[in-house]
Amino acid sequence: RPEVTFSHIATDAEHFPFKKWRRYQQKVFDHHKKQLSLLPHPQGPYELRESIAAMIALTRGVRCRPEQIIIGSGTQPLIHKLMSLQSRTTPIAVENPGYQRFYQLLKDMDFKVEPIDLDEQGISVDTIRKKDPKWVFVTPSHQFPTGTIMPINRRIKLLNWAAESPDRYIVEDDYDSEFKYETDHIPSLQSLDRNRQVIYTGTFSKTLLPSLRISYMILPPDLLSRFRSAYGHWIDGPSGLNLWTLKYFIDKGEYSRHIKRMNARYKAKRAKLIRELHRVFGDKITIHDIPAGLHFLVEIDTNLSYQDIEEQAKERKIELYTIRRFFLQDIKMAETNKKKLIIGFANMKEDKIRESVQRLASLFS
Numbered sequence: 179r180p181e182v183t184f185s186h187i188a189t190d191a192e193h194f195p196f197k198k199w200r201r202y203q204q205k206v207f208d209h210h211k212k213q214l215s216l217l218p219h220p221q222g223p224y225e226l227r228e229s230i231a232a233m234i235a236l237t238r239g240v241r242c243r244p245e246q247i248i249i250g251s252g253t254q255p256l257i258h259k260l261m262s263l264q265s266r267t268t269p270i271a272v273e274n275p276g277y278q279r280f281y282q283l284l285k286d287m288d289f290k291v292e293p294i295d296l297d298e299q300g301i302s303v304d305t306i307r308k309k310d311p312k313w314v315f316v317t318p319s320h321q322f323p324t325g326t327i328m329p330i331n332r333r334i335k336l337l338n339w340a341a342e343s344p345d346r347y348i349v350e351d352d353y354d355s356e357f358k359y360e361t362d363h364i365p366s367l368q369s370l371d372r373n374r375q376v377i378y379t380g381t382f383s384k385t386l387l388p389s390l391r392i393s394y395m396i397l398p399p400d401l402l403s404r405f406r407s408a409y410g411h412w413i414d415g416p417s418g419l420n421l422w423t424l425k426y427f428i429d430k431g432e433y434s435r436h437i438k439r440m441n442a443r444y445k446a447k448r449a450k451l452i453r454e455l456h457r458v459f460g461d462k463i464t465i466h467d468i469p470a471g472l473h474f475l476v477e478i479d480t481n482l483s484y485q486d487i488e489e490q491a492k493e494r495k496i497e498l499y500t501i502r503r504f505f506l507q508d509i510k511m512a513e514t515n516k517k518k519l520i521i522g523f524a525n526m527k528e529d530k531i532r533e534s535v536q537r538l539a540s541l542f543s
């Protein structure tokens with residue numbers, strides 16, 4: 179069991195409003211017995227989809243009707259269903275480094291997946307043009323795992339690429355858009371798309387609890403009708419009790435208040451951690467402190483290999499991920515003496531920051 183954690187795969191559940199969640203759960207028991215006695219709609223309750231559509235129109239500029247929203251038990255099952263409708267000869271591009279679970283999923287489905295390099299503005303559209311895929315998966319809000327926020331000009335460039343051919347699609351994975359500490363929100367690709375070529379996915383894993391497994395996907399009309407005919411008869415998805423509770427949580431303003439509170443809390447904790455990292459590591463560390471999300475990348479001068487770092491961290495009971503976790507399988511990445519580490523802070527107790535950084539430093543001393 180790790181004694182300190184730099185994991186990015188956790189939320190600060192200590193500050194989740196469990197009492198409020200339980201109160202709304204009780205309301206569902208009191209007022210929605212009938213709905214609970216039925217199967218939820220295959221895309222999730224219409225009333226919840228209305229609340230989500232209204233919320234993301236405000237926060238992300240996303241324009242959609244509730245009918246276009248598919249609620250699922252995690253982003254992977256949603257993507258899996260959508261991609262099962264595409265011909266396996268469709269060439270697909272993903273960010274490298276990137277979200278390895280999508281890469282693996284697409285490879286396991288026998289798609290030809292092209293890793294695309296990133297620059298300081300995010301995915302390289304020049305490389306996309308060279309590789310000529312039909313679908314591109316991106317995380318523009320806060321590139322996973324490097325943290326890059328795709329500027330508006332690169333968003334336009336990517337959309338212009340898609341607009342050149344009707345059979346091109348962009349999957350905008352907006353999973354980490356809620357946490358921004360300086361910059362204001364840049365409009366989503368979906369809000370800028372004029373040709374119905376953007377599939378938008380979001381999740382409540384990072385803002386509420388990952389164990390709820392509540393995520394959603396917004397399809398343009400032509401993909402929606404194909405999705406409905408293929409999956410309209412499926413009865414899967416998250417529990418109706420949690421979905422109805424989430425509806426109350428959003429409608430009563432609890433969700434947006436929770437995000438505001440957590441933004442402030444994470445911002446303060448992150449600043450304290452960054453100060454401590456500079457204090458202890460000095461000029462041996464470069465911190466890519468992009469003001470967003472629940473983790474950031476650091477580069478540390480060391481002759482240790484990634485293997486050594488990961489093994490020694492385990493020995494010293496430090497939960498730590500290196501960039502190697504996100505190197506797409508069978509893609510060799512050069513190892514320099516600047517090693518990239520993922521510094522997650524959501525689950526780090528403020529009073530453990532000093533000890534955590536001290537332990538991390540002991541790896542490299």
Ligand SMILES: Cc1ncc(COP(=O)(O)O)c(/C=N/[C@@H](CCC(=O)O)COc2ccccc2)c1O
Nearest residue numbers: 186187188189252253277322353381383384388393
């Ligand atoms: C890029 C990206 N897109 C979507 C998701 C969300 O997926 P969903 O939960 O299925 O909706 C994740 C979650 N990635 C997860 C794992 C990352 C990894 O494997 O290293 C991290 O998930 C959490 C992070 C913080 C708090 C709670 C969860 C994603 O990293």
